Structure formats: C-alpha cells, structure tokens
Amino acid sequence: MTVLEVSGIRKQFGGVVALAGIDVTIKSDEILGVIGPNGSGKTTLFNTVCGIYRPDAGRVRWNGEDITAKAAFQIGRLGIGRTFQQAMSFPALSVRENVQIAMEHGSRRGEGAIRPWSSPEELLAFVGLEGFADESANAMPFGNLRRLGIAVALGGRPSQLLLDEPAAGLNEAESAELVQLFRRVHQLGVGVCLIDHHVGMMAELCGNLIVLNFGNKIADGPTDTILRDAKVIEVYLGAQS
Amino acid sequence: MEAQWGQPLNKDSHSAVAVALDAAERHGADGESTRGFKPSWELAAVAALIVIGVLALPWLKPGYRTLSFALTTGVTAIVLYGMAIPFGQAGIMSLGYAGLMGFGAYTAAILSRDFGMNMWQAMPFSAIVAAVFAGLFGLPSLRISGHHFAITTYVMCELLRIVLTNGGKFTGAATGLDLPPIGTVLGINMDKLANAYLLVAVFMLASILVAYLIGRSSYGRTLRSIRENEQLARSVGINTNLHKVVAFMVSGLFAGVGGNLQAYNYRHISPDLYGGSISLNFALMVMLGGARTIFGPLTGAVIVTFLPEVMRIDPVDSRIAYGLALIAVIMLLPGGVIAVTERVYRRLTETVIATRRVGPSHAGSSSARGD
Numbered sequence: 001m002t003v004l005e006v007s008g009i010r011k012q013f014g015g016v017v018a019l020a021g022i023d024v025t026i027k028s029d030e031i032l033g034v035i036g037p038n039g040s041g042k043t044t045l046f047n048t049v050c051g052i053y054r055p056d057a058g059r060v061r062w063n064g065e066d067i068t069a070k071a072a073f074q075i076g077r078l079g080i081g082r083t084f085q086q087a088m089s090f091p092a093l094s095v096r097e098n099v100q101i102a103m104e105h106g107s108r109r110g111e112g113a114i115r116p117w118s119s120p121e122e123l124l125a126f127v128g129l130e131g132f133a134d135e136s137a138n139a140m141p142f143g144n145l146r147r148l149g150i151a152v153a154l155g156g157r158p159s160q161l162l163l164d165e166p167a168a169g170l171n172e173a174e175s176a177e178l179v180q181l182f183r184r185v186h187q188l189g190v191g192v193c194l195i196d197h198h199v200g201m202m203a204e205l206c207g208n209l210i211v212l213n214f215g216n217k218i219a220d221g222p223t224d225t226i227l228r229d230a231k232v233i234e235v236y237l238g239a240q241s
Numbered sequence: 242m243e244a245q246w247g248q249p250l251n252k253d254s255h256s257a258v259a260v261a262l263d264a265a266e267r268h269g270a271d272g273e274s275t276r277g278f279k280p281s282w283e284l285a286a287v288a289a290l291i292v293i294g295v296l297a298l299p300w301l302k303p304g305y306r307t308l309s310f311a312l313t314t315g316v317t318a319i320v321l322y323g324m325a326i327p328f329g330q331a332g333i334m335s336l337g338y339a340g341l342m343g344f345g346a347y348t349a350a351i352l353s354r355d356f357g358m359n360m361w362q363a364m365p366f367s368a369i370v371a372a373v374f375a376g377l378f379g380l381p382s383l384r385i386s387g388h389h390f391a392i393t394t395y396v397m398c399e400l401l402r403i404v405l406t407n408g409g410k411f412t413g414a415a416t417g418l419d420l421p422p423i424g425t426v427l428g429i430n431m432d433k434l435a436n437a438y439l440l441v442a443v444f445m446l447a448s449i450l451v452a453y454l455i456g457r458s459s460y461g462r463t464l465r466s467i468r469e470n471e472q473l474a475r476s477v478g479i480n481t482n483l484h485k486v487v488a489f490m491v492s493g494l495f496a497g498v499g500g501n502l503q504a505y506n507y508r509h510i511s512p513d514l515y516g517g518s519i520s521l522n523f524a525l526m527v528m529l530g531g532a533r534t535i536f537g538p539l540t541g542a543v544i545v546t547f548l549p550e551v552m553r554i555d556p557v558d559s560r561i562a563y564g565l566a567l568i569a570v571i572m573l574l575p576g577g578v579i580a581v582t583e584r585v586y587r588r589l590t591e592t593v594i595a596t597r598r599v600g601p602s603h604a605g606s607s608s609a610r611g612d
Contacts, residue, residue, distance in 0.1 A: 072475040093469055101474070105477050153477075
C-alpha cells in the first residue's frame with residue numbers, strides 16, 4: 001500500500017488563497033473523493049501534489065519520502081498518475097500511440113503497483129476502448145476521450161491515480177460505466193482519488209470523502225457521515241439542490 | 242578598430258520572419274503523417290525511386306550548373322532533415338540552422354588551417370561543435386515558445402554573423418576563410434564535381450534514413466508527445482526539458498555535418514552564408530515540403546533551390562516569390578506539399594478500392610453505400 005501525505009499545504013495566487021494550509025492523507029487501499037464548491041482548491045490540491053505548482057508552505061510525502069520539490073515528470077515516474085479537468089490527450093496521434101507513450105515512460109523503476117500491460121490493446125480493452133487503437137485521439141467522442149485520459153494515466157503503471165472531474169460532461173449512463181471502471185482499477189491494487197461534482201456517483205463509489213471550501217478542509221471521513229454533516233450540507237450540498 | 246557590422250539587416254527579412262512564424266504556427270495542422278512515418282509499399286517505392294534518381298543524376302549529363310545546384314540542394318537537405326526533428330516531431334520551430342551550419346563550416350575551416358585536418362578528421366568536430374551550440378540555441382525553448390523562441394534563434398543567428406564578421410584573423414572577418422580540396426575518397430578524386438555530388442548525395446540519403454528511423458522509434462514518439470501536449474507528457478514521466486534540448490542537439494549534428502560538407506565543397510566560406518535570412522530560407526523549404534513527412538524536407542529544398550533557376554527568376558524577384566510561396570503554403574497547404582500529395586493519393590486509392598469492391602458496373606453509386 002502506498003501513502004500520499006499532504007501536510008500544511010498552502011498556495012496563494014496573488015491575493016487569492018487557493019489552499020490555506022491543509023492536511024490530507026491519500027492511501028492506495030481506498031477510493032477517496034474530494035468534493036467542494038468551485039474555487040474551493042480541489043484542482044490546486046492535485047496540481048500541487050503533482051509538481052505543477054510549488055506550494056508556498058507545507059510538505060508532500062510519498063511513502064515517507066519528501067517529494068514537495070520534485071518536478072511534474074519525476075512525480076509521474078514515482079507512480080502517481082493523473083488525469084486533467086479538460087480531458088487531455090495527444091490529439092493528433094493515434095489512440096494506440098497515446099497509450100504507448102505512457103507505457104514507455106511512467107514507473108520506470110519497475111515499482112509499478114500493477115503488472116506491466118502486455119500491449120496497448122490490452123490496456124485499451126481494460127478501459128473499454130477496444131477497436132479504437134487506430135483512430136486519431138481528436139476524432140473520438142468526448143466520453144471516449146475521458147476514457148483515453150484514464151488509459152494514458154494507467155499506462156505508466158501508477159500505484160495511485162488522481163482523477164480531476166473524470167465524469168464532467170458525461171451523461172448518467174457514461175458516468176455509471178466509469179464507476180465500474182474505477183472499481184476495476186481499484187481491484188488491480190491502484191489507489192483511486194477523484195474530484196467530482198456528481199454527488200450520487202461519489203456516494204456510490206467512495207469509501208471516504210474530503211470536503212474543501214475556500215481552501216480549507218471542512219470535513220474528512222466516511223462517506224455516509226460526511227453527506228449528513230450539517231456544515232457540508234450548508235456550504236456544498238445545499239447549494240447543489 | 243571600428244566594428245564591421247557586415248551587411249545591414251534587410252528590412253524585408255524582418256517581415257519575412259513574421260510570415261515564417263505564422264506559417265510555423267499552422268504547419269502540420271492536418272495530415273496523417275502527423276503520426277510518424279508508416280512503412281508501406283508506396284513509401285518503399287518512392288524511396289527506391291528517390292535513391293535511384295539521386296544517385297543516377299550525374300549519368301544524365303546534367304551540366305555543371307545544374308549539378309552544382311544539386312550539390313547545394315543535397316547539403317541543404319542534410320540540414321533540413323536535422324531541423325525537421327525538433328520542428329516536425331517535437332513541434333518547436335528554430336530559425337538558427339544557418340548559424341549552426343556555420344559552426345560546422347567554420348570548425349572545419351579553422352581545424353584545417355590551424356591543425357591541418359582534412360574533411361573526415363574535422364567532421365566529428367564540426368558535428369559536435371554544432372550540436373553543442375544547437376543545445377545552447379535551444380535552451381530558451383524551456384522558458385518561451387512559439388514566435389518568441391523562433392525570434393531568439395533568429396537573433397542568435399544574426400549575432401553569429403556579426404561575431405564572424407568581427408572575428409579578425411581567427412574567422413577571416415568579412416572575407417571569410419578558404420579550405421583545401423577534399424582530395425580523394427576511397428581512391429575517387431573529389432575534384433570532379435560529379436564525384437563530390439555523389440559524396441554529398443550519400444550523406445543526404447543517410448540523413449533521410451536516420452530521420453526516418455528517429456521518426457519510427459519510441460524516441461520519435463516521445464518527441465511527438467511534447468508537440469501534442471507538453472503538460473500531459475510531463476504527467477506520464479517524460480522529462481520534456483531534457484528531450485527538447487537533446488532533440489536540438491541531435492539536429493545540430495546534421496547541421497554540423499552539412500556545414501562541413503558545404504565548406505569543403507565551396508572551398509570558401511564567409512559570414513553571409515550563415516545569417517538569419519538563410520535560416521528563413523531553410524524554414525520556407527521545410528514548411529513548403531512538410532516537416533512531418535519523410536520526403537518533405539528534400540522536396541522543399543529541391544523546389545526552393547531549382548524553381549527560380551528553372552523559371553529564370555532574378556534574385557530580387559525570387560525573394561518576392563519566396564514570400565508569396567510561404568503565404569500560399571500558409572493558406573492552402575498547412576501540412577506542406579508532400580502531406581497534401583499523400584492525402585490526395587490516399588483519397589484516390591480509397592476511391593479505387595471502393596469502386597472495385599462494389600464492382601465496375603455499380604461504380605457510380607459506390608459512395609452511396611458508405612461502407
């Protein structure tokens with residue numbers, strides 16, 4: 001099991017405090033959800049962990065090792081895979097090349113949590129993209145692009161996935177399929193931590209939830225407890241209905 | 242001593258920079274070849290024709306002038322295949338290649354003068370010096386991109402020209418340096434133009450092969466991932482900064498070898514061969530042919546070198562023609578001549594296949610079936 005430990009992380013953009021010094025622990029044996037209103041710091045949390053932003057204060061530790069100062073590509077090699085809010089791919093390349101690139105890099109030290117994928121096709125079949133290998137990534141429908149993003153993240157054999165709104169822009173049926181996919185990913189032994197606004201989906205999928213608001217962590221615990229928490233209902237769930 | 246600034250910068254070359262940058266931005270926006278070089282029997286056939294054509298040229302009695310143009314084209318194409326690695330694969334346009342070629346050429350000339358080295362002895366030094374400076378020219382690409390980066394490389398190229406012009410005896414100042422003849426290679430006398438041409442042709446074919454192998458390799462794929470989405474590339478563990486600099490250094494090897502061959506074939510080099518406007522010409526050639534296609538750089542070099550000659554355009558008019566050609570490429574062929582040819586060919590063959598499948602009697606309605 002791997003542990004990603006964020007302690008006292010603070011990040012400010014000009015006068016805006018995106019993260020006001022929060023502590024989060026992400027373990028690979030759970031499916032963890034991060035929820036909160038827009039602008040509460042969810043994506044900033046991921047970007048800080050992944051080395052895209054340098055935090056103003058605080059530490060990020062991966063299995064005890066301090067990785068706060070590491071570059072994004074180094075963190076990618078450690079076994080922390082991620083997807084992006086804006087369904088990212090290598091647009092003009094084929095779907096096969098998209099995953100090949102990830103498979104040829106990622107966890108190089110052979111410490112990947114999962115056994116190596118035997119072929120790009122095996123990985124594509126795992127995420128439900130069989131038959132698309134020769135298409136251009138930018139020619140695929142949006143739902144498939146979301147899946148491709150997950151396949152690219154899995155290609156590097158991560159032990160922890162950070163998924164930033166993986167179901168944004170998808171319909172109910174597509175979201176339900178993603179829930180199944182995340183369960184299968186978790187069964188491989190990969191930690192799944194996701195940000196999303198579909199509370200129904202998060203309730204069904206996540207064992208634990210973290211709630212952010214204005215850069216502060218206002219709640220953290222088992223999903224059922226969190227969803228009944230008065231403060232959470234006030235700042236987030238209330239606003240949803 | 243008063244500094245010599247060489248020829249004043251041409252005003253029109255400044256506007257040419259702007260046009261070239263716009264072209265670079267749109268270059269390769271379409272076309273299948275964007276995914277790297279796929280082997281096919283068509284590709285093999287075209288490659289075989291090119292090899293035979295290039296090597297058979299001296300036996301077609303082309304005349305001295307045509308053959309020396311062909312030699313220049315070959316030298317240029319070597320540099321262009323290097324340029325196509327960072328530009329075509331990694332998507333980073335540099336306007337420094339004439340300068341890098343200059344490092345190769347001046348290294349050869351200086352090593353010959355001061356250490357008595359011949360072409361072969363100097364060639365590794367030419368390649369390495371150009372590669373090191375290619376890496377240095379490429380460093381700003383870690384901070385800036387697109388137009389901004391291309392302009393810094395253009396400026397470095399111009400700076401080199403000024404340094405060479407003011408280098409006193411060491412660089413021969415504005416007059417430049419002379420080199421000895423190549424001599425004999427494998428017992429073949431290189432004083433004969435046809436033989437010198439064949440030597441350059443072999444180097445050029447080798448550089449096409451190397452460029453092809455890079456495009457097919459996982460290294461080429463890594464470079465394309467940087468072109469397509471740098472942030473995603475980093476997230477999967479690719480050290481994008483390192484790869485960019487290395488890609489420039491690899492392209493510098495090509496430029497250094499090209500510069501060495503140029504110096505030994507011209508036997509006289511001067512700063513004006515390596516200024517920014519020459520780099521712009523290189524950019525035009527690569528984009529006209531198609532940086533992401535395997536035969537694009539060669540095609541671009543042939544068109545730009547020979548067209549003014551064939552059409553008998555004088556040098557001033559040909560500059561105007563270059564400008565118009567570049568604008569035409571931006572508007573009509575963003576992927577270059579070869580990318581468009583490929584697409585037209587594919588469409589034609591697909592039509593033929595579809596027609597055959599339906600049967601000749603239903604040929605007219607084949608498209609309606611959609612298949």
